[in-house]
Amino acid sequence: MSNTTNYQDYKPGLEGVIGGLTSISEINSDTSSLIYRGINVHELAEHASFEETCYLLLNHKLPNKNELESFTKTLRSEYEVPKEIYDALESLPKHIHPMDQVRAAFSLIASHDPDYHKHDHDANIRKAIRIIAKSGTLVANGYRILQGKKPIAPNSRLSVSGNFLYILNDGKEIDTKTEKLFDSSLTLYAEHGYNASTFACRVTVATLSDIYSGIITGIGTLKGPLHGGANEEAMKMLLEIGSVENAEHWIRDALTNKKKVMGFGHREYKNGDSRAFYLTKMAKEIGKDKGNTKWGEIADILEKVMLDEKNLYPNVDFPAAYAYYLLGIPIELYTPIFVMARVSGWSAHAIEQLENNRLIRPKCIYEGPKSVSFEPLMLRK
Ligand SMILES: CC(C)(COP(=O)(O)OP(=O)(O)OC[C@H]1O[C@@H](n2cnc3c(N)ncnc32)[C@H](O)[C@@H]1OP(=O)(O)O)[C@@H](O)C(=O)NCCC(=O)NCCS
Structure with missing residues (x-):
């Protein structure tokens, strides 16, 4: 390690690093x-x-x-x-x-x-x-x-x-x-x-x-699916699960196979995403209105297993996915x-x-080779 490198200051994914004021x-x-x-x-x-x-x-x-x-x-x-x-x-x-x-x-x-x-x-x-x-x-x-x-x-x-x-x-x-429900989701997002x-x-x-x-x-x-793209992936997952009967088996199998379950987890919220609480209530209300409570029931099973097994809560993208689905919105628009x-x-x-601008320019730690001698093109293999 060179004397200019301080690995203690390095936080992968910038976790916990304060990036600015707001x-x-x-x-x-x-x-x-x-x-x-x-x-x-x-x-x-x-x-x-x-x-x-x-x-x-x-x-x-x-x-x-x-x-x-x-x-x-x-x-x-x-x-x-x-x-x-x-x-x-x-x-x-x-x-x-x-x-x-x-x-x-x-x-x-x-x-x-x-x-x-x-x-x-x-x-x-x-x-x-x-x-x-x-x-x-x-x-x-x-x-x-x-x-x-x-x-x-x-x-x-x-x-x-x-x-x-x-x-x-x-x-x-x-x-x-419908307009109000959708509008509330925009406010939450x-x-x-x-x-x-x-x-x-x-x-x-x-x-x-x-x-x-x-x-x-x-x-x-x-x-990207680790960010906003998760709402579409979460709905694809729910469709793949397909039925309340299949939900518990599916999620346990996914965890055994170390799959990332889309719509769960959050860097900032470790006790649950405030927006998800609101949207879950809303999504279930839409389900009741539409006479289709299946997605809410599958969601309950997934949430319970994820909490028991991984201590992870749903994030905003999970209830948003089936709320939009129940409203008849095409998945690729989520x-x-x-x-x-x-x-x-x-x-x-x-x-x-x-x-109050200042250029944002963090440092990085160089981990590649040093003092590599230059080889002329003709000599390179
Ligand atoms: C949101 C997210 C990217 C946060 O990432 P992070 O703070 O970097 O946390 P990590 O990805 O390092 O996860 C920490 C641990 O929890 C696990 N984990 C986190 N989210 C998970 C998920 N959705 N499903 C399964 N395991 C998960 C990781 O596998 C990891 O376990 P390990 O330490 O045994 O390897 C992550 O939770 C995730 O990928 N969620 C799914 C995508 C998603 O819904 N994104 C929308 C966010 S609003």
């Missing part, structure tokens, strides 16, 4: 709770709209009635996605995952932003609003394009959630209860401290790149829906990073 959200692992700008996320999911949550994240406080009206009006005026973006998405292969499509789409949308050349605080807030507004339209119409269908014009009379579900539902409005995608987003903007680049970095990072929600958190973090 006043956007706080995870309390002891109490399994989460606050956005001081407010408990359960209260927001229950009593506030996703729009109010976005306002809170971007503006440090909940909006009053007039502020909300004005914010909502601006958001709705930005639902539209330029036709050139849809034309470009049409040219992509139809077999790609919607996350790749959404990532590509945001690269293109960036170049259409009227504030493209501006990077000050106010311009970044305007960009954030456009990003939040367009993401639902984009995810839903992007999926239509992958299905060989034509995009539908967004409905500016509807909320972000309502507009997304409207496009997905072939231009038919969805009932208010909106923000979560220095998770991998948010951290990656902050690293990008800290180089004084731009907010869209931060969002695109976030999307690329969220895609992670893009996470994007729709998390663009609000990423934007707030990008703006916060730039308010």
